Amino acid sequence: MREITLSRAVNEAIAEEMRRDPRVFLMGEDVAEAGTPFKVLSGLVEEFGPERVLDTPISEPGFVGLAVGAAMTGARPVVDLMFGDFLYLVMDQLCNQAAKQHYMSGGKLTVPMVLRTNLGATRRSAAQHSQSLQALVAHIPGLKVAMPSSAYEAKGLMKTAIRDENPVVIFEDKLMYQDKAPVPEAEYLIPFGAAHIKRPGRDVTLIATSSMVQVAEAAAGTLAHEGIEAEVVDPRTLVPLDEATLLESVKRTSRAIVIDEGHQSYGVTAEIASRLTEKAFYHLDAPVVRMGAMDVPVPFSPALEDLTVPTPGGVVETARRLCAGELIHAA
Amino acid sequence: MTDARTNSEDYLRMYRQMVRIRTFEDNANQLYLSAKMPGLTHMYSGEEAVAVGICEALTDSDRITSTHRGHGHCVAKGAEFREMFCELLGKAEGYCRGKGGSMHIADQSHGNLGANAIVGGSMGIATGSALRAKLAGSDDVTVCFFGDGATAQGLWYEVMNMAALWKLPVIYACENNGYSEYTKTEEIAAGSITARAEAFGIEAHRVDGQDVLAVNALARDLVARARRGEGPFFVELETYRYHGHHVGDINREYYRSKEEERDWKENRDPILRFRGWLVAEGIAAEAELEAMTAEIAEDAAAAVAYAEAAAYPPAHEVDMHVFAD
Numbered sequence: 001m002r003e004i005t006l007s008r009a010v011n012e013a014i015a016e017e018m019r020r021d022p023r024v025f026l027m028g029e030d031v032a033e034a035g036t037p038f039k040v041l042s043g044l045v046e047e048f049g050p051e052r053v054l055d056t057p058i059s060e061p062g063f064v065g066l067a068v069g070a071a072m073t074g075a076r077p078v079v080d081l082m083f084g085d086f087l088y089l090v091m092d093q094l095c096n097q098a099a100k101q102h103y104m105s106g107g108k109l110t111v112p113m114v115l116r117t118n119l120g121a122t123r124r125s126a127a128q129h130s131q132s133l134q135a136l137v138a139h140i141p142g143l144k145v146a147m148p149s150s151a152y153e154a155k156g157l158m159k160t161a162i163r164d165e166n167p168v169v170i171f172e173d174k175l176m177y178q179d180k181a182p183v184p185e186a187e188y189l190i191p192f193g194a195a196h197i198k199r200p201g202r203d204v205t206l207i208a209t210s211s212m213v214q215v216a217e218a219a220a221g222t223l224a225h226e227g228i229e230a231e232v233v234d235p236r237t238l239v240p241l242d243e244a245t246l247l248e249s250v251k252r253t254s255r256a257i258v259i260d261e262g263h264q265s266y267g268v269t270a271e272i273a274s275r276l277t278e279k280a281f282y283h284l285d286a287p288v289v290r291m292g293a294m295d296v297p298v299p300f301s302p303a304l305e306d307l308t309v310p311t312p313g314g315v316v317e318t319a320r321r322l323c324a325g326e327l328i329h330a331a
Numbered sequence: 332m333t334d335a336r337t338n339s340e341d342y343l344r345m346y347r348q349m350v351r352i353r354t355f356e357d358n359a360n361q362l363y364l365s366a367k368m369p370g371l372t373h374m375y376s377g378e379e380a381v382a383v384g385i386c387e388a389l390t391d392s393d394r395i396t397s398t399h400r401g402h403g404h405c406v407a408k409g410a411e412f413r414e415m416f417c418e419l420l421g422k423a424e425g426y427c428r429g430k431g432g433s434m435h436i437a438d439q440s441h442g443n444l445g446a447n448a449i450v451g452g453s454m455g456i457a458t459g460s461a462l463r464a465k466l467a468g469s470d471d472v473t474v475c476f477f478g479d480g481a482t483a484q485g486l487w488y489e490v491m492n493m494a495a496l497w498k499l500p501v502i503y504a505c506e507n508n509g510y511s512e513y514t515k516t517e518e519i520a521a522g523s524i525t526a527r528a529e530a531f532g533i534e535a536h537r538v539d540g541q542d543v544l545a546v547n548a549l550a551r552d553l554v555a556r557a558r559r560g561e562g563p564f565f566v567e568l569e570t571y572r573y574h575g576h577h578v579g580d581i582n583r584e585y586y587r588s589k590e591e592e593r594d595w596k597e598n599r600d601p602i603l604r605f606r607g608w609l610v611a612e613g614i615a616a617e618a619e620l621e622a623m624t625a626e627i628a629e630d631a632a633a634a635v636a637y638a639e640a641a642a643y644p645p646a647h648e649v650d651m652h653v654f655a656d
Contacts, residue, residue: 025466051466057496062489065455069473070463072444072456073394092486096449097456106428107652108439141653165655 001184007040007177009151010116013158014041014078016187018048021076024162027054027063028080036080038118038177060086064093064115071113071167072101078162081117084171085131090115098167099142114161118174119261120211121298121309130298130305132261134209135268137169138238144168144192145238149213151181153236156190164192173211173261193240197249201231204255204319207246207272209235212259212310219315228323238268243275250276254285255322259310264292286322291315339614343623345387345543346609349379349602350624352403354631355412356574359402359419359433363578367639369421372433374574375403380601381506381568382407384546385474388554394442394460394473396453399434400506400572401446404476410438412631416638423644430644430652444473451477451484454503458490461501461563472500472557480511482524488531494563495531502553503528503565506540508572513586528565540568541601544608571595 004012018024026044028036032055035042045053056063060081067077081087087094094115101109119132138145144166148154154172161168198213199220208216213234220230233249235241250256256276260268269290276288294308356376362368375382378400386395386407397404405415410426418425418436425431426438434448444460447453457475464471481487482505494501511519525535538549546568553564573596575583609615 023467057489057492059489059492061486062455062458062493065486065490066459066462066493069396069444069456069459069461070466071459073460073463075463075466077459092449092452093455097447097452101445102655103652104427104431104435105437105439105445105652106426106430107655108427109445110655112655144654 001182003180004151004183005178005180006148006151006154006172007038009155009183010040010158010172011042011044013155014162015044015047017159017162018044018052023074023076024078025052025054025075026078026080027056027067029056029058029082031055031080037082038174040177041080060089061093064090065097067113068093068098068101068111071111072109076112076162078114078116081115083129084117084119084133085128087117087133087136094137094143094167094169095140099140102166103142110165111167112165114158114168114170116158116170116172119171120173120175121261121293122305123175124300124302124305126300127297132171132293134171134238134260135262135266135271138268142167143239146170146192147210147236147238148172149210149234149236151179151183153190153234155183156188157192157236160189160192163189171210176211190236192237193242195233195235195242195245197231197245198234199230199232201229201253203229203253203323204257205231205233205249205253206257206259206315206319207233207235208259209238209268210261212261215310215312215315216259218312219319222312222316223319226320228319230319241272243279246272246276247280250280251283254283256288257291257315257318257322258288259291259315261293261309263295264290265295267292286325287327289318289322291318341387342609342614345383345547346605346615346620347623347627348383348387348407349543349605350627351412352379352382352406353602354627355402355406355415358416358631358635360574360578362419362635368419370432371577371579372402372419373400373577374572375400377573377595377601378403378506378508378540378570380543380546380605381504381540381570382476384543385504385550387547388550389442389472389474391441392471393554394444394457394471396444396457396473396475397437397446398453398476398478399446399448399450400478401436402433405436405438405443405446408438408443409441410443412634413637414438416634417641420638420641421643422638422641423648424641428644428648428652451481451486453477454481454484454486454490458494458499458501461494461499462497464500465497470558472502472554472562474502474504476504476506478511479505479507479509479516479520479524482527483511483519488527491528491531491533491563495533498560498562500557500560500562502557502563505565505567506570507567508570510572510576510587512576513580513583515586524567525565533563533565535565535567537567537569540570541599541604543601543605571599
């Protein structure tokens with residue numbers, strides 16, 4: 001099978017959906033000729049023209065608001081939010097407007113829009129261009145959250161998002177845009193709420209999101225040499241969450257580590273760990289461990305920044321101790 | 332008054348719609364005072380000529396966005412009393428199945444994109460609706476209603492900029508009732524409000540919001556021009572709210588005088604003024620208008636009784652409509 005980059009996969013998904021459905025259009029800062037700073041959207045304006053690939057002013061609440069209104073009246077906007085950190089700027093439009101229209105109208109209005117943005121530290125971009133804010137979005141009823149872990153997921157989840165009748169936020173890891181993965185030429189979609197077992201194993205379940213799936217896979221490779229078989233599970237979407245697959249895995253392995261790049265406190269790892277503890281308590285041989293980013297603003301210096309995110313080495317060490325029966329009380 | 336709609340039927344429909352709004356609000360206020368309505372509500376009484384003058388210039392395919400003070404827009408855009416009172420009381424037959432209440436009331440089937448309880452919160456939605464119309468090659472127009480208080484929100488400046496850049500068919504209708512909640516507008520707004528729109532190259536107008544014919548004449552002209560791609564436009568409508576910020580805002584002499592309220596009610600009331608004109612022009616007799624008012628009062632009473640007896644939504648609807656299928 002051919003291999004393409006995650007960036008190319010996103011571009012293909014959007015182009016295919018724009019060809020399929022004339023209601024789909026793109027908007028955001030520097031999405032047209034510039035193709036975004038990450039060049040993910042290069043070439044789309046040439047194919048679809050400036051009306052369907054709309055460069056906006058640097059007005060995040062404004063253009064997200066426009067997308068909500070366009071979606072409510074029959075269009076299917078895909079909005080580009082250049083950095084996930086800018087979510088704070090658009091919280092009213094996303095959480096008070098997009099998320100609630102369907103419910104507040106008793107089911108009469110819908111907001112079929114996609115907000116694509118990114119997450120991920122270690123790009124030496126400091127505290128306002130490095131955050132992973134998926135937990136904030138997943139907390140709000142009415143918003144769906146997709147977290148592609150490779151080019152394959154990025155394409156299939158984007159196509160599903162564009163066809164969804166609800167507001168969907170897709171977080172791409174900005175450090176993965178050049179990562180390649182096998183992606184079929186033929187069209188495919190990945191359904192929401194269907195976790196994927198990336199690597200089977202019997203001793204410990206590593207539940208990981210987005211680029212943390214790579215971290216978990218690397219850790220699993222190391223652990224295998226020590227005779228510890230780790231199962232790597234990628235939920236693919238946080239909302240909806242495929243709880244059944246996660247529980248089934250944990251009931252088999254009796255141990256779980258949840259890895260996500262958002263801040264650890266009150267985060268994605270806490271939510272998943274809590275559900276596993278509530279629903280698989282008697283199957284567990286050890287406490288479910290959370291591994292999120294440190295509860296600090298992301299520092300600039302590489303010497304500090306690399307300390308803040310989960311690493312394969314850290315996952316290996318934690319898994320070893322879990323499997324050895326050590327109690328882990330790390331915060 | 333300016334000539335707008337030109338036949339008696341149109342004039343009488345406008346009069347009827349204004350009386351319907353006033354009657355709806357009087358009943359809503361009574362429901363609050365008698366503790367039959369959950370929560371609070373914001374009365375539109377006094378501002379009827381704004382919603383009616385503008386909505387009578389629109390068709391069902393034109394969209395509006397409304398505000399927390401939204402009952403008037405809802406009636407003017409074609410809603411029925413029964414579903415509105417049901418919504419006000421949180422009943423299953425309400426327009427939003429009881430999930431929206433007063434602050435989100437809307438008859439979506441007539442192009443009302445919802446009442447928004449975040450001040451200025453619908454400015455993006457209205458502008459986005461207009462963007463969709465332009466992209467789809469549709470000739471519908473969107474009117475964004477908001478108050479003078481909302482002119483302090485940054486969102487307005489962001490979306491006006493895009494509406495002007497892309498020549499979108501949107502009309503920003505600022506209902507300036509003189510008060511931003513409990514504060515005089517002059518204390519919160521520097522400079523001129525129309526000049527703010529003009530700074531973006533948007534044609535701006537000021538009109539007497541208590542004169543339904545003047546509002547309608549301006550609205551018809553701007554809607555027609557917006558359909559032809561000449562938008563966006565901005566209109567500041569000078570009006571007055573008879574009640575407080577909400578129904579519970581009873582003692583308000585610390586921010587406005589009873590004399591001022593009396594002056595607006597006695598000398599500038601939009602319904603009384605229009606009624607006087609209809610009679611003077613020989614379009615309707617006093618008795619005819621009295622009969623219309625009585626009939627509307629009966630309709631409202633019947634709708635209130637219906638809503639009071641109507642069922643609440645069943646418990647299983649609490650997590651319905653979080654997501655669309």
